[in-house]
Amino acid sequence: MRTSGSTELDHTHDPSARSCVPGADGHPDFPIQNLPLGLFSPEGGTTRAGVAIGDQILDLAAAQAAGLVTGDAARAVTAAESGDLNGMLALGTGPRRALREQLFALLRADGPDRDRVPPLLHAAASCTLHLPARIGDYTDFFVGIDHATNTGRQFRPEQPLLPNYRHVPVGYHGRASSIRPSGVPVRRPHGQAKPPHLDAPVFGPSRRLDYELELGVWIGPGNALGTPVPIAEAAGQVAGFCLLNDWSARDIQGWEYQPLGPFLAKSFATTISPWIVTPEALAPFRIPQTARPSGDPDPLPYLLDEADQAGGALDLELDILLSTRAAREAGLPPHRVARSNARHMYWTVAQMIAHHTSGGCNLRPGDLLGTGTLSGPDPESCGSLLETTHGGKAPIRLASGEERRFLEDGDEVILTARGLREGFAPIGFGACRATVCPAPVYPAPAYPAP
Amino acid sequence: MRTSGSTELDHTHDPSARSCVPGADGHPDFPIQNLPLGLFSPEGGTTRAGVAIGDQILDLAAAQAAGLVTGDAARAVTAAESGDLNGMLALGTGPRRALREQLFALLRADGPDRDRVPPLLHAAASCTLHLPARIGDYTDFFVGIDHATNTGRQFRPEQPLLPNYRHVPVGYHGRASSIRPSGVPVRRPHGQAKPPHLDAPVFGPSRRLDYELELGVWIGPGNALGTPVPIAEAAGQVAGFCLLNDWSARDIQGWEYQPLGPFLAKSFATTISPWIVTPEALAPFRIPQTARPSGDPDPLPYLLDEADQAGGALDLELDILLSTRAAREAGLPPHRVARSNARHMYWTVAQMIAHHTSGGCNLRPGDLLGTGTLSGPDPESCGSLLETTHGGKAPIRLASGEERRFLEDGDEVILTARGLREGFAPIGFGACRATVCPAPVYPAPAYPAP
CATH class of the missing domain: 2.30.30.230 (Fumarylacetoacetase, N-terminal domain)
Known part of the structure; x- marks a missing residue:
C-alpha cells in the first residue's frame, strides 16, 4: 500500500x-x-x-x-x-x-x-x-548537513562530519515533557559546564544559550512494535508539520554530550508553533530531494523510494527573527538574523520515519519528530547562533546597534515558515516565538560546598 | 522541606x-x-x-x-x-x-x-x-562506573572513561513507547551496522544482541517546568523501583551512536518487572554511598547532601539468568551468567533526580528513570554480554554445554533483585524476563538496490 x-x-x-x-x-x-x-x-x-x-x-x-x-x-x-x-x-x-x-x-x-x-x-x-496533541515521544533528527558540518567543527574540529552521516539518518530521543507552544517564556537553565581555562566544571546559569531552527513533524496512525514502516508507506504516517525551536545551552552541551548525546543542554525547553500544517496544504511546495550531492553514497534500499526522491523534499522559506528588549523599547521591529530553507534536509521525512521504525520501534499518534537544525550553506542561512557567530567568536550586529554572541535575557526568538511558489497562494505556519527569561534563583544546596 | x-x-x-x-x-x-x-x-x-x-x-x-x-x-x-x-x-x-x-x-x-x-x-x-503507569518520558542514566569503563573500552580503547564521568551523572533520553512488562517477547531488530572488515554499512538483523541489567526508578509527584528539585528533596520524588532490561544491539550502536548517542540500538524494546517496589519496602537495604572511591572529585554542591551520602545507596543482589531453548528442552534450569549489586552505582538516585531537574526539566508522575547497567568490578558481575564476553571475543560456556557471545533467538533473559540483610525478611522484585524471537521478515524495499 x-x-x-x-x-x-x-x-x-x-x-x-x-x-x-x-x-x-x-x-x-x-x-x-x-x-x-x-x-x-x-x-x-x-x-x-x-x-x-x-x-x-x-x-x-x-x-x-x-x-x-x-x-x-x-x-x-x-x-x-x-x-x-x-x-x-x-x-x-x-x-x-x-x-x-x-x-x-x-x-x-x-x-x-x-x-x-x-x-x-x-x-x-x-x-x-x-499543544495540539499529547506527545508520547519526541525524537530529534540531525538532517541538516550544513548544520551537522558547522557544529561538528565547533565540537570536533578534526572531524566535523562523522563517517556515518551520509548513511544513517542520525537522531536521538528528546524530552517530551518540556515541549511548550509558542508564547510560553523560556527560563535560562542552570547546568554544569567546563570552560577551557578551568580544570574542573562549574555550575551556574548557561552563558551560551542558543536557538535551533527546525521543522517538527506530527505522526499520524503509527505502527505496531516490531513492525517497521516501509519507506514507500512512510509518508502516510505524517499528519502534519510545525516549526520547532530546539533551545540549546552550548556550554552544558559541550561538557555533557559524550558519550550518550545531548541531555540537559536541550531538555529545559522546546517551543513549537501550535498549528498542524497538513501534508495536503504543503503539496504545492513539494520538490525533488536535491540536498544529497551527486557522488555521495546511495541510501541503503530500506531508505530509497522513487516517489520520495522525486517529491519528498519541501521548499519552505524559514526565517529567524530576534527581538531584544532594547529594540522593543525603541520601537524597532524584530531583526532577521537568518533565512534558510527546508530544502536543505539531507534526509526526507519519509526516510526519517522508515529509519526510526526499521528496528521495530513503534511510533504512536501524536508523536513528534524534529528535523534537526535546518541551516543552509551560506553564513546568512545558519539555523543557530553557534554557527552564525562561530561559537561566539564573531558576534552579530543587530539593527538596534547591539551585538549578540548568544542569547540574553529578554531576547525574543521568532521562527517563521512560508511556502512560496509561482502560481500558488503563499501559506505560512504562524509564529513559533518565545522570550528568554532569567534563570531561577537556584535552590540553596543543603550541603556546604567543600 | x-x-x-x-x-x-x-x-x-x-x-x-x-x-x-x-x-x-x-x-x-x-x-x-x-x-x-x-x-x-x-x-x-x-x-x-x-x-x-x-x-x-x-x-x-x-x-x-x-x-x-x-x-x-x-x-x-x-x-x-x-x-x-x-x-x-x-x-x-x-x-x-x-x-x-x-x-x-x-x-x-x-x-x-x-x-x-x-x-x-x-x-x-x-x-x-x-505496565503500572503511562510512562510520559523515560530517561536512562549511566551510573555503573564499571560498566562505563568496560564498555568505554570496547568503543574507545584509548579513553574508556571520559573526563566528565566523575562530575556529571551522565544520562540520555530513552524511548517510552517500546517499554513492555516482563513476559512480552522481544523481536531481534534490523538495523545498519558497519563491520570493521567492510567499507560501507550493511542492513540486516542485529548479530550482536545484548541485555543490560538495570534498576528502574518510578517518579512520584514530579516538578514544574523551570523549577529544579534540590538534592535534599529528591528522594521524595521516588515512588518506587523495578528491574529494567535495556536490550541493546551492539552492532547498530557502534555505528550509529556518534555524535548524538544511542538511538535505534536501544529503542526496539525495554523490558521492566511490573511491580513497583516502594522506597518503604527497601528501607532496610539502604547503605552509605561507597561506590565513589576516595580521591575522586567531590560532587558539585547541587549533587551533595549529607543524608543522601549516608543512606542513599542500595544493597540489592542482582542476578542475570539465561535460559536457552536447548537448555529448556533438556529440562535444565536457567543458568546464572552474572551476579551484581545495586551498591555499584557511582551516583545515587537522588543525585540522578537533582541533576535531571537542575536545568529546569520537569519530571511527571509515572516517568521512568533507568540507572544504566549495574556491573560490578569482577568478571562475574558484568551486567551485559558486551562486557562478559569482551565484545564477543571470549564466549561464555553455559551448563547446557552451549556457548554464547551474544544472544540467540529463543534465549530467555531473566533479571532478579533481592534485598538481603541480617535481621530482616528478604524481599524480591519478581522477575523481569523476556525471550528473544527472530527478526521479522523485512518489508521488501520498494526501490531496487543500485
Whole structure:
C-alpha cells in the first residue's frame, strides 16, 4: 500500500479561491488554501479543536453540530472530542483530506453555507492555543548537513562530519515533557559546564544559550512494535508539520554530550508553533530531494523510494527573527538574523520515519519528530547562533546597534515558515516565538560546598 | 522541606511478622514486608490496581469497597481508578506509606480483618500484569562506573572513561513507547551496522544482541517546568523501583551512536518487572554511598547532601539468568551468567533526580528513570554480554554445554533483585524476563538496490 499521496494537487490549492472570512484572502499564514488544525480555548471556554482561517479560528465541533461537517470529516472531528487531536491524527490521510475538502467548500466566498460560518468563528487574538496533541515521544533528527558540518567543527574540529552521516539518518530521543507552544517564556537553565581555562566544571546559569531552527513533524496512525514502516508507506504516517525551536545551552552541551548525546543542554525547553500544517496544504511546495550531492553514497534500499526522491523534499522559506528588549523599547521591529530553507534536509521525512521504525520501534499518534537544525550553506542561512557567530567568536550586529554572541535575557526568538511558489497562494505556519527569561534563583544546596 | 524519609524503619519491617495469606511467609519476592504496587487484570476482568502478597494479588479497589482501606490510603486507591497508577504515584510519600501500613495490618496473620481477605485475592498465575503507569518520558542514566569503563573500552580503547564521568551523572533520553512488562517477547531488530572488515554499512538483523541489567526508578509527584528539585528533596520524588532490561544491539550502536548517542540500538524494546517496589519496602537495604572511591572529585554542591551520602545507596543482589531453548528442552534450569549489586552505582538516585531537574526539566508522575547497567568490578558481575564476553571475543560456556557471545533467538533473559540483610525478611522484585524471537521478515524495499 503506497500512501505517499501528499504531493497531489486539487481544487483546494486553487490560488484564485476566495474566502467568506474577512481578512483571510492574502493572509500571510492562513488563507483558505492552508486550513491548519489546532487545539484552542476561547476566552472563558473549554479546550476544543479548531482550524485557522485568516485571523479567526473555526470551532470544528460547532461546525459539526450545525451539520456542516459530515461523513469521514465528521469522524475526524468526533475523534478530537477528548480534548486533544491524537485521535484525529490517528485516523490518517483519508478523514483529514475529507475534512479539508469540506472546510474549503464551507469557507469559500461563494459557498452555499457561507452565512452560517460567522457564528462558528472566534478571533484568534482572544483565544489561547495549546499543544495540539499529547506527545508520547519526541525524537530529534540531525538532517541538516550544513548544520551537522558547522557544529561538528565547533565540537570536533578534526572531524566535523562523522563517517556515518551520509548513511544513517542520525537522531536521538528528546524530552517530551518540556515541549511548550509558542508564547510560553523560556527560563535560562542552570547546568554544569567546563570552560577551557578551568580544570574542573562549574555550575551556574548557561552563558551560551542558543536557538535551533527546525521543522517538527506530527505522526499520524503509527505502527505496531516490531513492525517497521516501509519507506514507500512512510509518508502516510505524517499528519502534519510545525516549526520547532530546539533551545540549546552550548556550554552544558559541550561538557555533557559524550558519550550518550545531548541531555540537559536541550531538555529545559522546546517551543513549537501550535498549528498542524497538513501534508495536503504543503503539496504545492513539494520538490525533488536535491540536498544529497551527486557522488555521495546511495541510501541503503530500506531508505530509497522513487516517489520520495522525486517529491519528498519541501521548499519552505524559514526565517529567524530576534527581538531584544532594547529594540522593543525603541520601537524597532524584530531583526532577521537568518533565512534558510527546508530544502536543505539531507534526509526526507519519509526516510526519517522508515529509519526510526526499521528496528521495530513503534511510533504512536501524536508523536513528534524534529528535523534537526535546518541551516543552509551560506553564513546568512545558519539555523543557530553557534554557527552564525562561530561559537561566539564573531558576534552579530543587530539593527538596534547591539551585538549578540548568544542569547540574553529578554531576547525574543521568532521562527517563521512560508511556502512560496509561482502560481500558488503563499501559506505560512504562524509564529513559533518565545522570550528568554532569567534563570531561577537556584535552590540553596543543603550541603556546604567543600 | 526534606523528604528523604525512605530510610526509616518501622513495624512494617518486622521480620517476625506473619501473613494470613498462605504461602506469603518466606516467599522469595513478596512476603508481607514488601507489598509492591501494580496493575493487573484477573482472567476475564478489567484492569485494576493491586498489591502482590505471596503468589496472590490483592485487589485494592475491592479492599476499599469493603471498607478495609480508609483515609489517606483510600485516597491513594481512588487515585488509581483511572486504569493506571499515575495518579497514585503523584500523591507522593504520605498516602503511599498510609496504604502500606493499612495493608500490613490487614494482611497480618493475627489481623482483626484476616477473615475478610480471601475474597480480595486473585491467584497471580491466572492474572495478566500490565505496565503500572503511562510512562510520559523515560530517561536512562549511566551510573555503573564499571560498566562505563568496560564498555568505554570496547568503543574507545584509548579513553574508556571520559573526563566528565566523575562530575556529571551522565544520562540520555530513552524511548517510552517500546517499554513492555516482563513476559512480552522481544523481536531481534534490523538495523545498519558497519563491520570493521567492510567499507560501507550493511542492513540486516542485529548479530550482536545484548541485555543490560538495570534498576528502574518510578517518579512520584514530579516538578514544574523551570523549577529544579534540590538534592535534599529528591528522594521524595521516588515512588518506587523495578528491574529494567535495556536490550541493546551492539552492532547498530557502534555505528550509529556518534555524535548524538544511542538511538535505534536501544529503542526496539525495554523490558521492566511490573511491580513497583516502594522506597518503604527497601528501607532496610539502604547503605552509605561507597561506590565513589576516595580521591575522586567531590560532587558539585547541587549533587551533595549529607543524608543522601549516608543512606542513599542500595544493597540489592542482582542476578542475570539465561535460559536457552536447548537448555529448556533438556529440562535444565536457567543458568546464572552474572551476579551484581545495586551498591555499584557511582551516583545515587537522588543525585540522578537533582541533576535531571537542575536545568529546569520537569519530571511527571509515572516517568521512568533507568540507572544504566549495574556491573560490578569482577568478571562475574558484568551486567551485559558486551562486557562478559569482551565484545564477543571470549564466549561464555553455559551448563547446557552451549556457548554464547551474544544472544540467540529463543534465549530467555531473566533479571532478579533481592534485598538481603541480617535481621530482616528478604524481599524480591519478581522477575523481569523476556525471550528473544527472530527478526521479522523485512518489508521488501520498494526501490531496487543500485
